[in-house]
Every structure is written in structure tokens, then in C-alpha cells.
Amino acid sequence: MGAEGIGAAVRRKEDFRFLTGRGNYTDDINRPGQTHAFILRSQVAHAEIAKVDTAKAAMAPGVVAIFTGTDFAADGKGGLPCGWLVKNKDGSNMQEPPHPVLAQGKVRHVGDPIAVVIAETREQAKDAAELIEVDLKELPAVATMAEAVKPGAPKIHEGGNVCYDWHLGDKDACEAAFKGAHKVAKIDLVNNRLVPNAMEPRAAIGDFDRATGEYTLYTTSQNPHVIRLLMGAFVLQIPESRLRVVAPDVGGGFGSKIYHYAEEAIVTWASAKVGRPIKWTCERSESFMSDAHGRDHVSHAEMAMDKDGRFLALRVKTDANMGAYLSTFAPAIPTYLYATLLAGVYTTPVVYAEVRALFTNTLPVDAYRGAGRPEATFLLERLVDVCAAEMGMDRLEIRKRNFIPANAFPYQTPVALQYDSGDYQATLATALKNSDWAGFEARRAAAKKRGKLRGIGISTYIEACGIAPSAVVGSLGARAGLYECANIRVHPTGSVTVFTGCHSHGQGHETTYAQLVADRLGIPLEQIEVSHGDTNKIPFGMGTYGSRSLAVGGTAIVKALDKIVDKAKKIAAHLLEAAPADIELKDGKFVVAGTDKAKAFGEISLAAYVPHNYPIDTVEPGLEETAFYDPKNFTFPGGCHICEVEIDPDTGVTKVVKFTAVDDVGRVINPMIVEGQVHGGLAQGIGQALLETCVYDDKGQLRSGSYMDYTMPRADDLPSFDVATQITLCTHNPLGVKGVGEVGAIGSPPAVINAVVDALKEWGVRHIDMPATPQKIWGIINSGRQAAAE
């Protein structure tokens, strides 16, 4: 490792602009002649639109134009597409109802867009929107999944409230295994609905250039090329060659900025209508009712065990909330990113999962950090604790007994995935040591003396990321490939620009990717720039999500570097009068092996662009290469999270007093960034477990619609974390990397809840649903105390 290459904790190149207020986020951009859009949204969950009268609003000061769903449809524009088709158990297609950009005939959730007002200022647009007369005939709303499947429930779409009824695994084998079981452990649980809440609210600017006929969309996106494809091809029918999508600095995504949203299509389309650029910036309370939400599962699970506590079979039934419409990747989350992970780190030979996806009059639900894998991990790691209780076994022992052994890789699970590498005993051992698990009972006793209930919880998890091999996901219903693209441009004087189809919205790609190049070419980091987020600069890209930027995007960079080095060697061979096979690249110099004859990297790049003395018959001038990389398999980060909590029995408040994470993320390029990613994921996982939840009332009104009533984790809610990596290399990509973006959010929730349940065990608690709020916990303790007093 060089001081700046792979493995070095290099400080981030992007920080200077962010720290000095010179980041360039979408709302920071202003286009000449720009107007402002405000979107009028439904205040009710379910209604027929009887009338939208914009006449009075159109006369309001500053108003440039007002458009409704009728205008959009009259222009022949389409609805928002869904990127994944899931099949029912019987092989038929899922129900895929239309998802209008602006409501057509009906509104189906609070926040459903009805009209857009475009005015000279944002305030004028907002004021005018209040003058639009909307006559809504309210319909009974379906607020919960339980309501959605009741006989006679109001139908949200013509085809009813079931999107699909899907399954995975061998049902008959599963039933047979349960018949032979020594004991069966059961659990019912909820995976609470979350609001992603990236700190930068979404924003979009549509800018149509009459002179060239080119549309530009500036947007807060994790994947500008995907937006260009979906919006251009399916919604607005604009060819890629005339549509540029720019995702500049983006203030966090966590999945919520993957999807193609209505507002992007609205401002792009309307900017051509009004002949001026249009900016829309979301207000936070508007984000709560327009960003896709996450999680929201209700599950029942059972594990069959033999007399030694070995897992024989797992069966799971899950209902997953899709909300009112299908967001871009929604159908894939509770199926291919969830049920396929239910084997976890265990040798359970049979797994059978049934998943129903249901429509309700709530916001669409899609991927949020971890996407499906946190839901699988929570279910499994809670159930394993129940298994231990059922068997009267130690929580660690039952895990160790069922772990896939380190020598069993590659390991084929019963639910489609083949894990390539891992060592679960090793990560567990390190985590036990780092957390001083052995000393816990003494800490529990000490806490008791202080009147506190102390508990410890563990989760040993695996996840699948680096999504994903295109052929595999294609056979599972994906309507896109999931490769990545990199273009490396070596400039004449030897500086390098890396163009990547991935997108950085906090992950630090500008540094990590530059380290890959510095390591390979032996040139200083300051000579390398990384460019992302503009479809006019980058050939193509699938973007950043699913912890794929290094495993897929980084590998594409390595492949492009291979080509660069290959060509540079040919040029060097010519200049050094040697055979290309004899040229080695060492410390930024091309050397004839075994001699001191060498050419510096900058001499080669200069020769490529000033090809006077050059192998012109066989080698083209220039030094720029593009590579696309399609991954061979998913990658499988895993690890062990241990949480220690203290509960104040008088208030029910849970404090996380210690959190230990040992994660196997494959080779680490920048340990500082890796730790930061784990910290952030842990905060979101602990937030889910203790603080956050999205609440609708029985009429489908969103009750947690701002930071006043949705509990974001704050600095004083969290501890400092003890984070370490213990790695095995990924076997199928050249860097050996697995991915780190999601591990924190995947592994931590069950560790926290297992700790809370452990702390409350004297009150007979077997399970508590997330978030384990003070109110819930105090209720348990209080009713226990009352029962004891009687």
C-alpha cells in the first residue's frame, strides 16, 4: 500500500468544497429566466377528483402557468414506470396499476400530486395554489395492510389491493421437515415503516433549450442515467440524445433518491411548455408525503429444530406494503432482496417464504438503506433468539452450532444465492472480545444496583449486495441490467479524469476511486479527478445503491485501468525499443524488466497525444479507455453486531450504552470512509429500533409528517461506536471488495431489540416491536408491576 493507495485512510478530496459552503446542490443552481413550481397535493388519502378549477389561481400575481393531470394526459405523456416485474405463485404477472405523474380521476394517498403552479417566485406559486378549487369526493381509505385484504375492502385500483402473491423455496420439503421437528420456535413481528429523510430535500430544475431542442434536468438523484432512461423513454418520449440529466452534489440518498419521481417529469415537460427553466424544491413536510418510504412488513415465522438445536427448516409468511402505487423498484424489495436472504449465516437446509405485496392508501414504499435485507435479518435474528429460549440454549451456542463453516464456501443456500466467502465464527469471536461479552453479567449486576435494567443483544448477519449480475436479475424480472461503466481519460500531461456511472452522495467516491487509480498507476492523488453525475459527460451508468459502487463501479474502473496500462505498455515498448511483454509498470514508471530503462507515466501520456515517435501503425493516438463491468455474483458482506442497553424502569427510556460492530466488507480501500459508512448505518439501524416510525391514522392521514413528530436520531440519542473490520476477500471481483454502505443498517436493529428483550426478560418479555419507545417499555414494566402487586 502506498500512502495514497489501497488501504490508506486518505482524507477526502471532496471535503474542501463542502466545508467552505461551496458544494453545488440542485437547489443552489439557478438558471437564467428561471421560474418556480409549487405542487398542489392531495390532503386526503383516497378520493375521486370531481373538479379542479384553476381559473382564479391563474389570475394570481406572478403566475406563469398551471397544469393538471388532464393537461399532461392530453399531451400524450405516460405514467411513471415500474422497473421490476414479479410473478405470482401461479406464474401470472403481478398487478401493475398505472402511476400517473399528476393524478388522473382519483387521488390515492396523502401527497398525491394534483396540479403544478408555475410562477415568478416560489411564494407566488404557493400563494396561487391556495386559490385552486379542488372538489374531492372522499372515498373510504385503506390505511393498513390488514384493511387491504378484508372482504369488501375499498379497492384502490381496479384489480384490487393485492399486487402479487409470491413464494420462494420448497414448500413440500419444508412441511416434511416441520413434521420431524423436535421443537418449533415461532414469532410474529412487524418491520416498522420508515421515512428515509436524507437531509437534502429533493429538488429538480427543468430547462428546455429552444435553440437546440435539448432538455436538461438537474435533479437530486443517485442515478442520473436511470432517470434519463425511465423519464425519456417511458414518460416524456424524449430520445437520450436530447435529454441531459445532471445530478450534482446530492445531500444523502439512502435509496430514496433512486426512483424516478413525478416532479422530475413535471418540471422537464413543463419547461418546454412555458419556454423557461422551472425549479422545484421540496419542503421537508412535503418530503414526508412525497419521498418513497421504507420497510413496512408484517411477518410470521417458524423455525423447526432437532433435539440439538440444529435448524431443520424455516417458514416465513410476510405481507409487504407497496403503498398506493408501485415505486421504481418496489416489487423487488420484499422478494429478491428479502426472501433470498432468509438462510442468513446458517445451514438451515430448507427455507420456504410466502410474500404478499399489498396496496394501501399510503405513500409508495421502496428501497431504504439495506432494502429487504434488514427486514430478513431482523426476522431471522429475532427468531434465532426465540429458538434459543425455546431450546433452553445459550444464544451464542445456537448460532455457532448452525453457522455455515468457513470451509464450506462457495455455499449454496436453499433460497437461490451462492455465498462466495465468509468466516462467521471469526467475526463472532472478535465481536465477543471487543464487546467484553464475558464481563456482561457483572455490568448487569452493577446496573441493577443503580436501579437500571441492562441487557445485551447480538446479531450475526449476512447481506447480498454489489447488485447485480444482469442475467440473473433479468431472469428474476428486472427490466434493466445492473452493470457499471467507467471511462478513464489520461490527459496529455499525465493527469487523469475518471468518469463513473456511479454517483456519490456522501460515500466519498471522489477519494476512494482516485485511490484505486493512484494505486494502479503510481501517480499522486492530486493528479486524479473523479467525475460523476452528468449524462453528457459519462457514457452510461446504473448509479449508486445496494452497496454496489466499489464492487461493481470500482471493478469497472479496474477494467478500464487494465486497458490503459495495456496500451501504455505498447507505447512504452516502442519508445524503449523493447517488447510490450517486457514492460512493467512500477511506481509510476514503465520499466523494461531487469533494466534501468524507463519512461515516466507523463512521458507516455504525452507521446499518446503528440505521436511523433509512436507505433502509429498498430496503436491509435490518445489514451482514454472505457469499460463496462457486469458482476459475476452478488457480494456477501456479513458480520456480528453486539448492543448493550440500559433501561430506566421508571421512565422506560432505553439508552444504548455500548455498540460493537465487526464487519466483513471484503478488502478495505479507505478504512476511514469504511468506518464512517458503518457509523451512519448503525445510527439508522438504532433509529429504526428505538426511535423512528411512520404513522398513519385509520383514515390514511399521515401523522408523522415533520421532524416534530418523526423522531430522527440526534447526537444525544446515540453512543460512540466500537467498529472493526475482519475480512475475507470476495472471490469474484479483482479487488476482493464486498461493499459497506448498508451493513450498519442491516445488522443493528435485531442486536438492539435482542438487547432490549434481554433487559426486560424478568418481566416475561419475549418480543417487542420496533421502535421500542419509552412508552411501550414503560407500559410493559408498569403492567408487570401492577400484576405483581395484585
Place this chain on the structure above:
Amino acid sequence: MPKVSMTVNGRAVSADVEGRTLLVQVLRDKLALTGTHVGCDTSQCGACVVHVDGKSVKSCTVLAVQADGASVTTIEGLAKGNELHPMQAAFKEHHGLQCGFCTPGMVMSAVDLAQRNPDPSEHDVREWLEGNICRCTGYHNIVKAVQAGAKAMAAAK
């Protein structure tokens, strides 16, 4: 339309505003100081924190007219050219930022804390930052950065 005059990052400025115009809107829209961010509409997130007469203030919660005559410092006014302020340098050194969106508010808040308390404990920092939300970092590295930045500021005095 009322007119407000103030000193922003040492420069005298004035602008015509509506009565309802917020300080943050003047900074972002009229003065193009887009380093100050807006992350919420309920005065909860702290992305908008600036200094008004030396004290940290949520600029989304101050009317522009209230800042008339005041001296305002934004994140753009902290570094000396290319030389980062010690608090900014500490955020970089300790990886106290990821997406950077909460960062200007965090840094401005932290500088105010350090001016009041040159050696804050972890507990002090976590309590002080209660009004600043970060979704990316889990706060771990922000806390380290603020402690180190406060020390560096004290040492530079």
C-alpha cells in the same frame, strides 16, 4: 417593501425584502451564499445555522427584518482563502462529514460551542448538537471533530 441592511462576512449589504422573508432566503437567494442550507420547515435540523452577532442562530427561524443592522457570518466567511478554519480542518481530519449537507450548520454550531467551551466533553458536544440533524455520519466522527476543533481553536488564540 422593507429594506434590510446588514454586514455579511464583513461586507455591507442591503436588500429589499417582504415582511415574511427569512434570513436564510436573503442569504441564499439575494446574496448567492448557498452554503447555508435548508433541511426542514420546523426549525429542527440546523442545516441553516449561521452566526448573528457572533452567536449561532437558525437562519430559517429569523425574519430578514430582524437581522437589520446585524453582523452575520456564514460558512463562506469562516475560512481565510484556502486556509480552513480550525473547526473546518478538524471536520476534514476526523471525517465528520459525508454528503456535506448538514455540514455548514454543524460547523457553525460547533464554532459557537467552542467559543463558549474550549474543551467540551463528548457529553457536552452531543447535548449542544441536539438541534443539528445529520443523517449520514451517525455523529461519531462529528463529535470527535468538534472536540478536536475546539481544542485547536483554543490553541490558536
